Amino acid sequence: MEILEIILTSLYVSLTSTAIASIIAILLAVPFSIKDFKLKRAIYRIADSLMAMPPVVMGLIVFIILSKRGPLGELNLLFTPTAMIIAQMLLILPIIFVLTVRQIEKIAPTIQKNCYMLGGDYGDFLFLIINECKGEIFTSVTSGFSRAISEVGAVMMVGGNIKGYTRVMTTFIALETSKGNFKDALIIGLILLAISFLINIILHSLKGRETNEYIN
Structure with a gap:
């Protein structure tokens, strides 16, 4: 029963933080990729550096x-799942943002040119960008989720x-290993590994389906 609660808590915290981070990152990445402004390069470098921020x-x-x-002490969020979600969300937000920007910037000029030549407007352009990059965006989100569910330092703190x-x-796993209870730690470790494999299988399945639809 305890193991089931641990698994469900892990999935709840990681999925929620990934969903929030993905929405924010994608909403920021799309206009960031197609617009030129003075501090763009500096902001990108900061975000790129934050990808390697130590979780602790x-x-x-x-x-x-x-x-x-x-400043937020009155909310009494410390030592709650909400605090863990906030930490994970801030940790993976730069990852999803930077990976999404990299993919969009590769194809944005071509799509923008073709879209406007065919009489499309800015809304059509944004739709095409997201549609053409949906596989890469999904990969970015998956990378963020993998980082979130495997994180230990920030969520423990x-x-x-x-x-x-x-x-x-x-x-x-960290607690049981420190206690010398390697059996239970190994069981949870294998479950965590199985979840990671399942995510990769789903990712490759979706990518393969998308490729087949594009060819047909």
Whole structure:
């Protein structure tokens, strides 16, 4: 029963944080990729650098913000699944954003030119961009989810690894390994590995289906 709760908590936190980060990242990445402005290169470099941010640093930042003395301390979010979602969301947001921007920038000029030549407007252009890059965008989202569900430092720091409440698969593995309980840690580790494999299988299946539809 405890293992099931841990798995469900892990999936809830990781899927929620990935969904929020994906929506924000894609909404920002599309206009960012097709518009030119003064600070564009600087913002991209910052986002690219944030992709490699150590999870414990992000956990520390969120911990300070949500602590009693922090600006959001009155919300009492520390050591809750919400705090874990915030930490994971901030951690994977740059990943999804940068990977999406890289893909869109490759094809945006060609699509924009063809769209406007055929009489399309800006809305048509945005729709075509997202439609043409949906496979790559899905890959970016999957990369973010993989990072989220395998993360341990930040979620342990802001979640507290509380049994039956904020304990997830990665923090369970860390705890049980430190106690010398390798059997349970290995079981959860294998389940986590199986979830990762399942995600990759779904990704390749969707990509293969999209390729076949395009060829036909």
